[in-house]
Amino acid sequence: MTAPTHASSDNTRGILAMNVAMFGFISNDTCVKIAMEALPLGEIMFVRGIVATTILLGFATAAGAWGRWRRLIHPLMGLRLVGEIGATLFYLTALAHMPIGNVSAIFQATPLAMTAGAALVFKEPVGWRRWAAIAAGFGGVLIIVRPGMEGFNAYAMLILAAVVCVVVRDLATSRIPAAVPTSLVTGITALIVTLTGAALFPFEATFSAISDWRPLDLRLLAVLIGAGVFLLVGYVTLIFAMRWGEMSVIAPFRYMLLVWSFVYGITLFGDRPDAATMIGAAIVVGSGLYTVHRERVRRLAAARAAASLPGAG
Template sequence: MPMTPNIRGALFMALSMAGFTLNDSIVKLLTNEMSVAQVMFLRGTIATVLIYLLARQKRALRPLRLLKDKWVALRVFGEVGGTITFLIGLAQVPIANASAILQALPLAVTMGAAMFLSEPVGWRRWLAILIGFAGVLIIIRPGFEGFSPYSLMILGTVLLAATRDIATRKIDATIPSLLISTVTSAAVALAGLVLIVPMGGWAPVNATQMSMIAVAACLLLVGYQFIIMAMREGEISFIAPFRYTGLLWAVLMGYLLFGEIPDIFMIVGGTIVIGSGLFTLYRERVRSKAKPASRAAVRHSP
């Protein structure tokens, strides 16, 4: 029995989140043996080569002058900054906690779109955003025993990633996505190279570590490709909630690889964040369905 577009999209989204989370797990293991900057450089270099080859195959390469755009620059800044803050934070906090905080990204994008792109957001979604960020505070628990300042780095990642996603909406549609991804990945690798000395210098890399970095880069590419495939299948409102399967993968990897068991703060806070995100998606679906109805009412009005 063939799968429907919605089911295929949901499967692709789940595979994307698995790719991203497995990549994060490998990176967290590697940061015990080398600096975050060195991991960024090595993984970024391999990922850039892979994305470049894919872009070349898809005939997506264009003159770089097309990228002389403030929105492209802002997207690159958000990606580079988000990668730096996330990897620094990930090295120091449980992977499930980091993943749970990242689930606030859709809420941050909705808030940013309302503030900077003038997209309409009703009071229900604003309330959901506030409740969702309250859930993040429960996970971080500032001022309490067990608080890690590195959790604030992950929160910074949410804000930088939201900046990246909002900027992406403003980029000219004629610029191929793979071209932007190639340049962005190269920028991340270059940032890692620049930061190697300030962050502790170069550590020798053995064959096992290099293999792990190569696998992480491939998993990163898998994540990017499957999320693109997911968003091109079926209804986004049906597919988007499967983004939260990343948290399940993070809990599993945290337990199997690092012996991490989620505490009550992470469970309660993560549940609140995911619940707020799902409600926001639901309200977006209701609003999108109401638009055609309102337009039809206008057309048929006397």
């Protein structure tokens, strides 16, 4: 029997890390949705954020990153913060009013939007096949959203707004100088989002069905601590997945989040996704998988072309 190669071993670890990351993210969403039955959005963001910020800034301190804090003063860091705040507010407001499976299904358009954004903003090459896949994916989103039809939920538009904000955040992040410590970027971002939650106190009626902050019992405190921990697990293991595995191999496992969202929705909230939601989700996932495949084909073709140049190797 042939021994596994180092690359295959790394991909196996990357796949495992990606699965753990998706479970962490959707478990965070589930904890937040449970808390929304008794607490307003700002209070949830604030308490969850205290957990996440304390841990992240602790990592930054342990890594000695504070000596480079001045490098955070960068226009792209400001743009990243705007994207993160917008994405959090839009996404969680929609989550409070929609089934978790539907929210996750629409949000799976994010990788497609990222590809389109990189092509439009950074002029990255995207062929007609991937543009067609992007168009098909957003067609799947329209099937889920059903604008103008009886099943339409206006809060679905907030998820699309969250997708736009995530694209802005990630495109800005990709151009932040490497000298800016990652631990500080994530820690300060978590702190600003936490403070945004506190700032919502006078405006809770706009974002939440519950308009006043309430004392936390042990159950709600445990749920929010769990949300913060799950969120950190998601972010940390996602970084590991990207470092360990080849993107074309691990990226398809991002869609495990959708599977977990339907499981949580059915078992905890009694949600039953209808046929339109399932069909739309399948189209979005299929389109995303195809764009990953085409990106892999493009990279392999570029590598072969480079290897065939005179003097290569």
